[in-house]
Amino acid sequence: MHVLFDRGLMAVDPATKQVCVAPVLHVYESYAPLNGRRATLVGVDLTAVREHFDVAVATWGPA
Numbered sequence: 001m002h003v004l005f006d007r008g009l010m011a012v013d014p015a016t017k018q019v020c021v022a023p024v025l026h027v028y029e030s031y032a033p034l035n036g037r038r039a040t041l042v043g044v045d046l047t048a049v050r051e052h053f054d055v056a057v058a059t060w061g062p063a
Helices: 002-006 046-058
Strands: 010-013 018-021
Touching: 002 010, 010 046, 018 046
Parallel strands: none
Antiparallel strands: 010 018
């Protein structure tokens, strides 16, 4: 999962704390269930989470 995060294929919405998986991964039964799950963010810089989320989601194209 860390690789997916690093490659911008997974992000956490800082407003909802939900995991968001890039649409291209929704066809994989290993990754699809992660989409929408709530993440526990303890001691995390929410500004960095927001920046990562914005950049990652922008590369996913139209929903």
